[in-house]
Structures are given as C-alpha cells and as structure tokens.
Amino acid sequence: MGEAVQRQAEAPLLAVNDLHAWYGESHVLHGISFDVSRGQVISLTGRNGVGKSTTLRAIMGLIKKRTGSVVLEDAETIRLKSRDIARRGVGFVPEHRGIFASLSVHENLMLPPVVGKASLSRNEIFQLFPNLERRMSSQGTRLSGGEQQMLAIARVLRAGAPLVLLDEPTEGLAPVIIEQIGAMLRKLRERGYTIVLVEQNVQFAWSVTDCFHVIEHGRVVDSFQTAGAAGSDIGRLKRYLGV
Template identity: 40%
Template sequence: MTTPLVAMEGIDCGYGGAQVLFAMALEVMPGEVVTLMGRNGMGKTTTLRALFGLLKPTAGAIRVKGRDMTGAAPHRVAAAGLGYVPEGRQVFPRLTVEENLLATARGRDGGWTLARAYGLFPRLEERRGNLGTALSGGEQQMLAIARALMTNPDLLVLDEATEGLAPVVRAEIWAAIAGLRADGLAILVVDKNLEALARIADRHVVIEGGRLAWTGSTAELNADRTKATRHLEL
C-alpha cells in the first residue's frame, strides 16, 4: 500500500484561545493533485500553516511520508520534501529574481535548476536581474512558485494560487501547474476558481467552519457539484 506524502488526522489548531480547526483531516498521495477549497475564513490557510509547522496543533497528528511531523519546525518540514508558496507570495524584495531562486535552492539529480525554472516561466529570465520589488504581482507569483520548485519538493503547496492576478497571468499559472502535474509532481492547491481546479485536480477537499465538509474525486464533483458548491462562494 502506498504511503501518503502528507496525512493530517484529527487536527485541532488555532490562534491564542481561538480554535480554528476542528478534527481537520487531509491526505495527499504521491503524484496526486488535491484542492483545498472553502469560503474565506473557513480555515484553509490555518490548515497549511499547521502542516508547515507555523502553528502547533493542540490535537491530532501530521505525517510526512509516514514520519510523525506533528509540530515540527518549518525547516524540518521543508527538508522532508514540502515546498510552500504562501498567500501574498512573500518574495525577498531586496534580492534579484535569480538571487530569490538560489536563496533556498536544494539540488537533486535530474531536479530543478535555474534553466528549468526559466523554461517554466520565461518572463523570469527576462527579469533575472530585477529586484523583487520591481516585479508585477503576476511575476512575483511566478517567482514564488519557481523558488519553491528550486527546493526540489515532493509536494508543492500553493495558497491562493491565482488570487488577484490578471486573466492572462492566471492562465499562465494554470498552464504551469498542469505541466507540473503531467511531470508527476504532487500538488496541494488553494484557489477559488472551481473550473480551473476541476480541470487539473484528482481530488478535492472542502472545508467549512474549520471542519472537513466534503471530499471526493473530480468525477464525483462533476457528477453532483452541489455537494461541494453549497460550501463555497460561487
């Protein structure tokens, strides 16, 4: 039986005395694309922050490749093979594009290199000497994705993958994600574009009020979208 890349089981988590997640569960298998959907404020980002050790769960377990990583430090989670593209991009503003890509890079035979990152997003190569502050929002998102890929992750996690981007840039991001999926990279993605998510994902997880509200395959989603969309802002 294949071991999940990530398994979150019964996670309770929050901020201070305010609980946000209640027995939250999530699983991603090798090579699988999974979406995490829900209305604003339902706990999507909190789920990702708990996964990456930025918040410590008060109950439940988080396993990465079968290893217990509950409450592990963020650098240990990253070293275990998870790459994170956070909401808001958070590129290094005073580093150039190329310096951003190299700052946290980890080599792997046959893995991601500068040439491969520039091949995915040619616009970044054109701006390789530009500071992070000199990039548009879309270019910053491309840089954030490419920077995460340069860590050569087994699982790429994107929070609000195309939020606030122009349609032409959104299309470029979705095309890149589809290409990564075709290459066999496992991806966990948060976004509001149900149509785009349904085209690229194998399985979907919907969260409401910090709890798992619905999960199913794309075939199940397409057979009866009301099961998922009643929990979404559409």
C-alpha cells in the same frame, strides 16, 4: 516482503489526521483530516476564513499551537520545526507569495536550500517560466503579480521539494495569467509533483485537481474526486462557496 512493498506504494505521501490549530486562544482548526497520494493534486476549498490557509500553515509547522497528526512519508512531523519539515521535501508558496523586497529575483529564486532530489536547474526553471529569465536582476517586488506568483512557485521547484503547498495562487491575477498558472500546474502534475492547493476559484482549480476537500468551520465537511464527477457535484461545490 511483497506485501510491505505494496503497502509502501499505496501509502499516502501526506496524511493529515485530526489536525487542530490555535491562534492564541482562538481555536481555528477543529480536526482536519485528509490524505494526499504521491503525484496527486488536491484542492482545499471553502469560503473566506474557514481555515484553508491555516491548514497549510499548520502542516508547514508555522502555527505554534497545533495538535493531531501530520505524517509525511511515514514520518510524524507534528512536533517538528518548520525548517525540519521543509527539509523533508515540502515546498511552501504562501498567500501573497512571500517575495522579499530586499532581494533581487535571482536572490529570491536561489534563497531556499535544496531539500530534495527533484531540484530543477535554471534552464528547466526558465523553460517553465520564460518571463523570469529577463527579470533576474530586478528587485523581487518590482515584478507584476503574475510574475511574482511564478517566482514564488519557481523558488520551491528549484529547491527540489516533491510536495508543494500552494496557497491561493490565482488571488488578484488577471484571467490570462490564471490560465498560464493553470497550464504550469498541469505540467507539474505530469512531472509527478504532489500538490496541495488552497483555492476559491473553482473553475481554475477544477482543471488541475484530482480531488476536492471542502472546509467549513475548521473541518473537512465534504470531499469528491473530479474524475467522473457529475454536474450535481459541481453544483454542490459552488453551493458550499456561495457562488
């Protein structure tokens, strides 16, 4: 009994194993594998077009042709539809944010159904994202890029997803906004959220990430923890990214 409890405590929240995905005839992911423990923030990084965003989309069930295993809280989800995966407590913040132009900020925020117990109230959302409160009646796409990113993250937090898949949150944003998003992600980590981040901005990701997985040609080629990382690790990471 004690052993079973301990095993459950140690079991990863998300376990991706030998994940393959195709866009039509094009084989994009070639056996991605990694685990994410509860409360951990991991970053998938790599150059453009190596399969980082596709990995998130495949986990979310948005790629039709995919094989391998995606286990979420001990349940296999590889054959589930994206709506059923979401309802198991996965929040997806897509690249380019996915803010709906025909919906107000309020409607964008309230759109996803509540899928988990971690649902944040409006007050909690406004504490984390004070800018949103005074823009609630604006059209979603009238917000600045940074505000749209915050709305996209706020949307999945309101839905209560304990696991958040976050695709390129700093893309195209000013440094001051990137700092705000970093501070917000650190708050989320303190609150116990589990986050899978796709990010090319290593400097930003380093401050919020527990573990990096480097992707090349649709597979994980290197991984290391940020805690206790040596200068040589950072140099290695930058070499992978060509920066």
